[in-house]
Amino acid sequence: MIDSLYLAWRYIVFNRVKTITLVLCISLVSFLPFALKILLKESEQQLMSRATTTPLLVGAKGNALDLVMNSLYFSKEKPDFISMKAIEKIVDSYLALPIPLYTRFQAREYPIVGTSIDYFEFRQHSLAKGRTFAMLGECVIGADVATRLNLGVGDSILSSPENLFDLAGVYPLKMTITGVLNKTNSVDDKAVFVDLKTTWVIQGLGHGHQDVKTMSGPGAVLSRSEKLVTASAKIKQYAEINLDNLESFHFHGDSSIYPLTAIIAVPQDQKSATILRGRYLSEQKNQQIVRPKQVIEDLLSNIFQIKAFIDAVVLIVAIAMVLAIFLVFSLSFRLRQKEISTILHLGCSRFTVVQLIVAEILIIVLFSSALCYSALLVLQYFQGEIVHQLFIS
Numbered sequence: 001m002i003d004s005l006y007l008a009w010r011y012i013v014f015n016r017v018k019t020i021t022l023v024l025c026i027s028l029v030s031f032l033p034f035a036l037k038i039l040l041k042e043s044e045q046q047l048m049s050r051a052t053t054t055p056l057l058v059g060a061k062g063n064a065l066d067l068v069m070n071s072l073y074f075s076k077e078k079p080d081f082i083s084m085k086a087i088e089k090i091v092d093s094y095l096a097l098p099i100p101l102y103t104r105f106q107a108r109e110y111p112i113v114g115t116s117i118d119y120f121e122f123r124q125h126s127l128a129k130g131r132t133f134a135m136l137g138e139c140v141i142g143a144d145v146a147t148r149l150n151l152g153v154g155d156s157i158l159s160s161p162e163n164l165f166d167l168a169g170v171y172p173l174k175m176t177i178t179g180v181l182n183k184t185n186s187v188d189d190k191a192v193f194v195d196l197k198t199t200w201v202i203q204g205l206g207h208g209h210q211d212v213k214t215m216s217g218p219g220a221v222l223s224r225s226e227k228l229v230t231a232s233a234k235i236k237q238y239a240e241i242n243l244d245n246l247e248s249f250h251f252h253g254d255s256s257i258y259p260l261t262a263i264i265a266v267p268q269d270q271k272s273a274t275i276l277r278g279r280y281l282s283e284q285k286n287q288q289i290v291r292p293k294q295v296i297e298d299l300l301s302n303i304f305q306i307k308a309f310i311d312a313v314v315l316i317v318a319i320a321m322v323l324a325i326f327l328v329f330s331l332s333f334r335l336r337q338k339e340i341s342t343i344l345h346l347g348c349s350r351f352t353v354v355q356l357i358v359a360e361i362l363i364i365v366l367f368s369s370a371l372c373y374s375a376l377l378v379l380q381y382f383q384g385e386i387v388h389q390l391f392i393s
Contacts, residue, residue: 011356205252
């Protein structure tokens with residue numbers, strides 16, 4: 001048998017192009033179903049771990065999946081807005097701790113998450129460097145943002161305009177980085193966290209500008225009286241908040257109707273959660289309260305239905321590939337009839353010829369198995385990052 005393996009090896013080396021093609025085909029067919037299983041399992045684990053730790057989510061009535069994906073994973077699908085009055089309602093109920101979220105804007109393609117400091121305690125995040133935000137214009141960045149953009153405490157990052165033709169005149173806000181989160185292996189690693197009021201400044205609901213009482217220069221002031229100063233469009237609006245201009249920043253209108261995308265409601269106990277859910281079901285017409293775990297479970301059930309279909313397709317492809325490989329071997333042996341005839345004339349038995357063929361197939365299968373196993377090991381090592389990039393981010 002050793003002699004047969006040696007002769008088979010020499011033949012495979014000589015016909016390396018055909019051998020490499022067969023090895024790659026067999027490895028790919030073997031790799032696909034296992035890879036799909038690994039990625040789906042990792043996706044399920046990541047989705048469920050974050051959803052399970054988020055008890056209740058309040059948002060505008062509509063697609064519950066969009067609400068959960070935006071609030072938990074900061075997806076680009078934006079749900080309808082609710083107002084700050086929803087926060088007051090939960091506070092007045094004494095049933096849960098409300099953690100606001102406003103995830104409309106981005107900074108260099110990373111989501112800007114407007115929230116409160118309670119969010120970090122709720123997610124059990126700690127800081128690798130610096131401190132949390134304490135005033136307007138300050139932010140805390142995730143570990144991946146810091147690494148990929150090479151940013152740290154004391155640096156700054158600009159918010160991105162929603163479009164290039166912003167007629168409202170909302171300027172990108174230069175935010176000072178006060179802290180960097182430790183690695184969390186979640187979407188929070190790819191987020192920029194700010195105070196709610198900072199997101200409202202980005203939106204243009206609040207702004208800072210020169211003191212109109214001390215303005216001077218031609219065309220700077222349209223009219224001036226003891227009680228009223230009317231400034232022109234030449235007034236300078238600040239796109240950066242610091243200690244020098246902090247006092248000039250102010251908000252217009254009723255802050256109770258300022259927007260939020262969602263509220264994480266952390267109930268005191270199961271009884272409080274049940275009562276709070278009941279109130280939203282009976283009283284609220286334009287808001288909804290959902291359990292993220294249930295929403296994600298429904299999503300995963302649909303994904304597994306798709307997986308069954310994909311498995312069937314992979315199986316059909318695998319059968320077709322096996323038949324194609326069988327055809328390649330059959331044609332190869334037919335072309336090698338003179339070679340086989342020579343072996344028989346040298347005095348070898350037909351069993352020896354069979355041994356040579358089996359040895360050749362065995363070597364190809366072993367190489368294919370080793371390649372497939374190596375690829376699966378690499379996939380398992382990077383599965384968390386791959387799922388973040390392809391399925392969740």
